[in-house]
Amino acid sequence: MATVAANIVKTLRANGIDRVYGLPGDSLNGFTDALRKDGSIRWVHVRHEESAAFAAAADAALTGDLAVVAGSCGPGNLHLINGLYDANRSRVPVLAIAAHIPTTEIGTGYFQETHPQELFRECSVYVEYVADPQQMPRLLEIAMRAAIEQRGVAVLVIPGDVALAEIADDRAVVIERTHPVIVPSGDELERAATLLNASTKTTILAGAGVEGSHDEVIALADRLGAPIVHALRGKEFIEYDNPFDVGMTGLLGFASGYRAMEAADTLLVLGSDFPYEQFYPDHATTIQVDIRGSQLGKRHPLDLGLVGDVGATAAALLPRLAAKTDRGHLDDSTAHYRKTRAKLDDLATPTKAGRPIHPQYLARLLNEQAADDAVFTADVGSPTVWAARYLSMTENRRLIGSFTHGSMANALLHGIGAQVSHPDRQVIALAGDGGLAMMLGELLTLTQNRLPVKTIVVNNSSLNFVELEMKAAGFVNYGTSLDNPSFAAIAEAMGIFARRVENSEDLPDAVREVLAHDGPALLDVVTERQELSMPPAIEAAQVKGFALYAIRTVMSGKGDELLDLARANWRQLL
Numbered sequence: 409m410a411t412v413a414a415n416i417v418k419t420l421r422a423n424g425i426d427r428v429y430g431l432p433g434d435s436l437n438g439f440t441d442a443l444r445k446d447g448s449i450r451w452v453h454v455r456h457e458e459s460a461a462f463a464a465a466a467d468a469a470l471t472g473d474l475a476v477v478a479g480s481c482g483p484g485n486l487h488l489i490n491g492l493y494d495a496n497r498s499r500v501p502v503l504a505i506a507a508h509i510p511t512t513e514i515g516t517g518y519f520q521e522t523h524p525q526e527l528f529r530e531c532s533v534y535v536e537y538v539a540d541p542q543q544m545p546r547l548l549e550i551a552m553r554a555a556i557e558q559r560g561v562a563v564l565v566i567p568g569d570v571a572l573a574e575i576a577d578d579r580a581v582v583i584e585r586t587h588p589v590i591v592p593s594g595d596e597l598e599r600a601a602t603l604l605n606a607s608t609k610t611t612i613l614a615g616a617g618v619e620g621s622h623d624e625v626i627a628l629a630d631r632l633g634a635p636i637v638h639a640l641r642g643k644e645f646i647e648y649d650n651p652f653d654v655g656m657t658g659l660l661g662f663a664s665g666y667r668a669m670e671a672a673d674t675l676l677v678l679g680s681d682f683p684y685e686q687f688y689p690d691h692a693t694t695i696q697v698d699i700r701g702s703q704l705g706k707r708h709p710l711d712l713g714l715v716g717d718v719g720a721t722a723a724a725l726l727p728r729l730a731a732k733t734d735r736g737h738l739d740d741s742t743a744h745y746r747k748t749r750a751k752l753d754d755l756a757t758p759t760k761a762g763r764p765i766h767p768q769y770l771a772r773l774l775n776e777q778a779a780d781d782a783v784f785t786a787d788v789g790s791p792t793v794w795a796a797r798y799l800s801m802t803e804n805r806r807l808i809g810s811f812t813h814g815s816m817a818n819a820l821l822h823g824i825g826a827q828v829s830h831p832d833r834q835v836i837a838l839a840g841d842g843g844l845a846m847m848l849g850e851l852l853t854l855t856q857n858r859l860p861v862k863t864i865v866v867n868n869s870s871l872n873f874v875e876l877e878m879k880a881a882g883f884v885n886y887g888t889s890l891d892n893p894s895f896a897a898i899a900e901a902m903g904i905f906a907r908r909v910e911n912s913e914d915l916p917d918a919v920r921e922v923l924a925h926d927g928p929a930l931l932d933v934v935t936e937r938q939e940l941s942m943p944p945a946i947e948a949a950q951v952k953g954f955a956l957y958a959i960r961t962v963m964s965g966k967g968d969e970l971l972d973l974a975r976a977n978w979r980q981l982l
Contacts, residue, residue: 409574412544412566413438416505417446419548422580425476427452427828428505429460429467431487433480435507435520438571440478452828452857455849457484461491461504462818463825466808468500470783471829474556474583478505481568482520485527491821493531494813496561499616503555504528508567511539524565533560541573545581552583590699591724592714599712600695601728607674607693609737610634613657616641617679617698621719622803625678626650628722632676633732635741637665639682640796641811647801652738654745657687660796662752664745671737679718681812683707697721752797758912764936765912767866771798771838773919774864779834780804785822787843788814789873790939791866795838817843820850823861834862834923841867841892848898854928855903862922863930865895868937875937899930908932 427450432440443449454460457479464475479488485506495502506524528535534554536547555562604610610632618625629636629652636652647653655662657669669675670689677696681703688708695712696704704713714721756772759765771794781804786795788810810818823837844865854861871888896908905925907918922931
């Protein structure tokens with residue numbers, strides 16, 4: 409008779425799963441040994457379970473298919489949690505096999521005992537404890553279907569002894585994702601059309617929900633004469649081939665995106681969960697389209713909420729809309745975007761010899777030299793700012809990050825899953841020095857698995873974005889300095905091709921060399937610590953905060969920091 413673990417492997421194979429991310433442990437022995445015996449599913453061995461979960465999240469995000477991760481009992485499970493939070497909040501399908509202590513020891517305070525079903529409840533759409541072999545394979549099928557249909561994390565908690573037990577029903581069911589097309593009712597579409605036809609200045613805010621609906625949204629914008637602002641997670645799906653693009657809004661966005669929303673009399677929100685209330689226009693009529701009804705009005709009061717697929721809803725709306733002949737709002741918004749874009753590009757310039765490199769210049773060079781179908785991953789913080797502002801998306805490029813969960817150290821970890829799932833594509837991980845140092849051991853995962861990820865380190869010797877937040881709130885920077893080694897030297901010691909660049913004149917060739925290397929490579933770039941990533945609209949509280957920061961910095965004896973700040977940012981301030 410087959411064991412529970414063998415049946416899990418059999419079911420995964422039947423569903424086209426050919427890789428599992430994880431780190432072995434004795435409570436996982438039944439599962440990993442079943443993988444060994446089967447031989448058709450690759451065990452992607454990482455150095456930390458958190459990496460396995462982030463890698464699975466990127467894998468699922470890029471393929472759209474179920475990704476699988478496994479962790480051993482106790483600490484192994486706990487290490488999974490941060491990456492599973494990221495996957496669940498990013499709405500990608502991941503199945504986690506969480507091993508548990510022996511069944512007879514549960515509740516005794518046994519070695520490594522935790523209560524996984526409680527720990528994982530908040531970061532999953534489904535979590536269940538397998539107490540008896542008779543529950544399987546039914547619970548596995550339920551978990552897989554939940555992850556696939558709800559686009560989230562499903563966790564099966566399985567004690568090691570249960571995994572090794574014989575299974576009564578050795579079936580292997582194929583779980584196919586359904587593809588319903590959801591469109592608002594005719595009456596709801598008419599109400600939306602009435603509001604949009606009456607509008608003279610409509611702006612579209614596009615989020616991750618526009619994935620797969622690029623052409624329908626472009627057609628809708630053309631009919632409405634509407635500029636398209638994108639949220640960060642919508643960038644990769646709507647920015648390319650878009651004559652109506654006016655950039656991003658939010659804390660990391662452009663002045664033009666903010667302005668296009670502020671000037672609108674009607675805001676049409678398509679598939680976006682953009683969280684920052686202060687960037688929504690208070691005076692505008694607001695219409696929101698989302699596949700999940702519970703999201704409607706969650707971030708901003710609505711005049712009309714519609715449940716539907718963005719593409720299908722846009723197509724159904726189009727024949728009900730009169731073509732806008734007055735393109736004044738669109739023309740004004742796109743003209744402002746061109747000026748804003750030009751100003752941003754002016755900041756992406758080399759520095760004088762001996763000065764730290766502007767991170768904007770690094771991002772510009774990466775954008776120019778990366779492949780047309782490159783997969784970019786970006787660490788939370790300043791790397792995400794530069795990625796959002798300087799990496800141009802094409803129809804085939806992708807941009808993955810911890811954009812909702814906001815975890816440090818994600819770029820390299822996401823890069824692992826991106827490269828495993830797409831071995832023939834260029835994967836570029838834009839990592840912060842703090843983030844890379846946090847999970848530095850995962851560089852060994854690249855060499856062990858022969859993954860040609862290109863890791864680009866924004867090395868400013870600080871937790872840079874945290875410093876900016878402190879400045880904006882009026883605090884003297886404290887506890888944010890990083891005494892960094894040469895990341896290039898560390899990478900070379902791990903068997904990775906590496907370059908370190910301290911002068912702008914050396915950067916173009918170094919970027920070209922690292923991106924062209926046949927294998928894993930790392931570029932350690934010493935960048936300007938005091939570079940400001942200004943938000944699109946400076947609030948009074950931020951102005952006050954910067955003033956307080958300046959006063960407190962001088963009084964704390966760190967006045968030279970203000971001189972460095974001014975010297976680094978005179979281009980932005982003048």
